[in-house]
Amino acid sequence: MKTIVYTCPYVPAEWIAAHGLQPRRLIPQPVEGTSTIPRLEGLCPYARAFVNDVAASKDVDGVIVTTMCDQMRRIFDLLVRRIDVPAFLLNVPSTWQTAAAQRLYLDELKRLGRFLVRLGGREPDRKGLTDAITQCSIGKELVDLYPVITPPESLIGPLLCVMQQVRHSLDAESRRYAEDARGVPIGVIGGPLMERDQVLFRVIRECGGETAFDGTETGYRTVRNLDSRHLSGNPLEDLAEAYFRLPDPSRRPNGEFYKWLKDKAACRDVRGLLLHHYVWCDKWHAEFERIKEWTKLPTLRLDSEGEGEMNSLRVRNRIHAFVETLR
């Protein structure tokens, strides 16, 4: 089965799977050595790592990039010039309040579908898409239950039955874990986290905090779980609507993200927020002061260059001090 990689949460894995292709959300490593894109002043480390990781992968048959951030939009230009893998730029509108913007997103998904067919995918029918939605939703339930751990997409198909069985035990463990938790509840928000930087959650725990929710781009906030029992006659439209409404600071206006944040902070009784972004990520960086003003919660901002700083002594000290002030 051909593998299609992407990293933006506005790319529905279900739509790729419905074409008979394997979706893989690539959470990059900070690839060094033979780099396709060199270190450039002003370049987002995540965007750079994504392209370099795609270039270093042997089993990638297609790559999807979106326009949700300017750096990824522009890195597409370099990607198509320097990597010999078919690539697609999905236009995700920044605005979301008009029917026209939503229609544009839907049309882009259809255009993506044509790209996937050209890569050898099959034309999806209603049943195929419904099945893909069902399979993916079960996989994503794990994320609901255990927000800090994101199951690899590759497990979703083959391990479907096993995951259904473990679901109940995980559910129980999750409840027990919540009851036993002694740490200070902290909401983690921000852009995507590279694989190595996922250590942040362990560091928070080791510093006396508990991750009340993972609102990073690679975390719970961007998971959309469609219930296949409630799909309309046009599951693609349902899928587009669900994904199009993902709350993100990059939307204009971005009030929906703030509503999401307020709800999450309230229901998990968080005492503070931790905002992580990579350097040169304007969209998250710009929200920091507003998040503080709006939530009135103590907020710690960690920016990193993707060099594994999340496990550094300096970051540990900062998180430790932050947690202490929240006790």
Add this chain to the structure above:
Amino acid sequence: MSETPRQITLDEWDRAYERLQAAGVPQPVYGGPLGRHVADGDTRLLKLRFDSSLAALQLWNFLLTEEDRLRAARDAGKKLVGTMKDLGTVPVMAYSLDNLVAFYPDGAWWIPCVMEVNSGLLQIADSLGIDESFCPVRAMLGAFVTEAHFPIPDLLTCSVGATCDDFSAIAQRLNGLGHPILWWEIPHRRPPESDEDGVHLPGGFSAPRSQIQFVKAELERVAIALQDLAGRALDDEALARGIAQANHVRRLLAKLRDAAFTATPCPMPALEMLIAEMLAIHFCSDREETVVVLQELLDEVNRRVLAGVGYLPDQAARVFWVNPVADLQVLNLLEDCGGRICGTEYLFAHALDPIPLDVPPMEALARMALADPMAGSAVDRAARIVADIRRLGAEAVIVSRIPGASHCALEGEIIGEIVREECGIPVLEIEVPPLTDAVYPSLRTRLEALVETVVNRRSR
């Protein structure tokens, strides 16, 4: 004064102005000695050198009195529209209604340069969480807070989507401070696929018809807001008149650019040409006077070309400049180093192209908006630059990075790669902060090296 063009200092200009007054040379209502702007805080003017023509004096005075015009327009009962980011589309629509005045709040990005960071605008932006990792356009936030550089507009529009992240984030921060914004979407321009109907755009690009229709619908949303503000209809007839006026400005500018970039010796310095190009975006809050100012400048250039007078030796290195400079002084510096501008792409090439007249007005504007170099790929942008380099005979390219700007991290790499492949000429990438004083010696060295390289290549 046009017989012997010289670049003169502010003091020299003020002394010349006294002589003009004594001779009874008439000046427009916004005229006066340039030195008075220094008293308003525009201290960078003390370090610039200006063209010595009356036309240039008028150009500078027109630019530096925009705030007065905006306040006068409001006092006269007109409504003000702040058109953020779109660079040349919504202003054409707004000026189609005679009781609206559009301006460009993003223009505040030059205030830290012109006022030599004494305005406090960057500090205000810092305090709002928008620090120096963002493009200098963050000064706009401070200008909204202080209300000292332009009046708060009655309507704020902002194009988003295929724009830079800096501006989008800063505009959202502004929105969060309580300024309502009408966001309109400009999608990333892409070529039509084999099964799509394509449309040719100004500037030589193409896009699927579906994208044109989408942008047209977005602009119709903006039109409704403008109509509501103006209290009158913005119909096709009014839009067509507005487009004709905008095209008149663009034609004047095209003639000016053509003469200034191709004649030898160089008939008009780079700095004045940059200001002239900026007028096309939003007419500096007075469309009719923009025509007068550009016509005077064009007449002056034509006189110089006929007389065979100008700046720099005939062998000056012919440089194509990409992106506007945050510090105006750098354009003086290029000429000091023996280079002359013979082509530019200041990020708003689409605002210089004629707006199509063979389609309904709103569709014509949609085509123009989608031709924005920022809306497409850097590869597209490079293609246009390459075509201009060949047409204008440039011998080198300078890509001037804007500090912190999201598009600058990668586009220089791509543009440089393509220009080298296609044209085989040297490309220099520099970064120009709002004040270059601290890096002036190194910038000078780099520009000198580029000019030397160009000269050496000629003898091969």
